[in-house]
Amino acid sequence: xxxxxxxxxxxxxxxxxxxxxxxxxxxxxxxxxxxxxxxxxxxxxxxxxxxxxxxxxxxxxxxxxxxxxxxxxxxxxxxxxxxxxxxxxxxxxxxxxxxxxxxxxxxxxxxxxxxxxxxxxxxxxxxxxxxxxxxxxxxxxxxxxxxxxxxxxxxxxxxxxxxxxxxxxxxxxxxxxxxxxxxxxxxxxxxxxxxxxxxxxxxxxxxxxxxxxxxxxxxxxxxxxxxxxxxxxxxxxxxxxxxxxxxxxxxxxxxxxxxxxxxxxxxxxxxxxxxxxxxxx
Amino acid sequence: xxxxxxxxxxxxxxxxxxxxxxxxxxxxxxxxxxxxxxxxxxxxxxxxxxxxxxxxxxxxxxxxxxxxxxxxxx
Numbered sequence: 001x002x003x004x005x006x007x008x009x010x011x012x013x014x015x016x017x018x019x020x021x022x023x024x025x026x027x028x029x030x031x032x033x034x035x036x037x038x039x040x041x042x043x044x045x046x047x048x049x050x051x052x053x054x055x056x057x058x059x060x061x062x063x064x065x066x067x068x069x070x071x072x073x074x075x076x077x078x079x080x081x082x083x084x085x086x087x088x089x090x091x092x093x094x095x096x097x098x099x100x101x102x103x104x105x106x107x108x109x110x111x112x113x114x115x116x117x118x119x120x121x122x123x124x125x126x127x128x129x130x131x132x133x134x135x136x137x138x139x140x141x142x143x144x145x146x147x148x149x150x151x152x153x154x155x156x157x158x159x160x161x162x163x164x165x166x167x168x169x170x171x172x173x174x175x176x177x178x179x180x181x182x183x184x185x186x187x188x189x190x191x192x193x194x195x196x197x198x199x200x201x202x203x204x205x206x207x208x209x210x211x212x213x214x215x216x217x218x219x220x221x222x223x224x225x226x227x228x229x230x231x232x233x234x235x236x237x238x239x240x241x242x243x244x245x246x247x248x249x250x251x252x253x254x255x256x257x258x259x260x261x262x263x264x265x266x267x268x269x270x271x272x273x274x275x276x277x278x279x280x281x
Numbered sequence: 282x283x284x285x286x287x288x289x290x291x292x293x294x295x296x297x298x299x300x301x302x303x304x305x306x307x308x309x310x311x312x313x314x315x316x317x318x319x320x321x322x323x324x325x326x327x328x329x330x331x332x333x334x335x336x337x338x339x340x341x342x343x344x345x346x347x348x349x350x351x352x353x354x355x
Binding site: 074076077078079163164165166167168171188189190191192193194195196209210211212213214215216217218219220221223224226231259261264268270271272273 | 289290298321324326327332333347349353354355
């Protein structure tokens, strides 16, 4: 390991570690690309691919992201973009959960879908895409449907859960599991020109509130469908929330939701009154 | 009494975004929902002055009522 340290330090350009060096180190020392990345970050060296993160994210924060695990529930419209952005951001382990395969009606918006991936599992396409864009990241594809029964097994060990589901009852079940496991959950939902984002920390009942009047069926998306731009935007907002939660920075959408209306191009923050118990926590 | 009613997303279509409206003292939220022809099964959440509310809640002068449709796609 000492030899790897020396190799990385002597091959770095300033504090940047170019990709060919990262690859060479993996081969030379017979370790994974991820192991090289972890070691480099620990030495204060930044893999060059992250150099444009620099002003926003420091080397030590990049290491924190790399050692984090994020589970993305749903690999469709929202999930595809979420996974793409998490991998480029440098989150080290991504769990991609979706039982479905790509169908033609996904092609208008789901970034992981192409004519070539029709009929292929969405989670598998996520793994292939991440391997292509950032081989240092481990993507764990799980072609299963999330449920209260398998929830704990699927989510345990994750630092943050991303809701990219298209079902309201499954979302409500996911929120409950997140609370039980004490994991923050970033919620996103879309329909037509509209979307919403909110973050629930353990002990909050945000998701339950958002869908408190739900009895059955789907939301406005049933009628309006989902065009390409809404999932891209809402997914990006979700990833920004994930990044802040992991790094403990900025102000998250806790106790509030951001309502997005792209038809009138309006963003509105809706604040929830905090319960007294939550305030004194 | 004066109530500010805020509608979100599809609920604005054929209605309004935000309006100050006059109602008799003690009007319940359900009355306003039916006046505005908003089917209850399309509602995701109702808030009064940033607090979560139910349709049977009575409103008071100066309240702001916000009505959100269900948005559930991914």
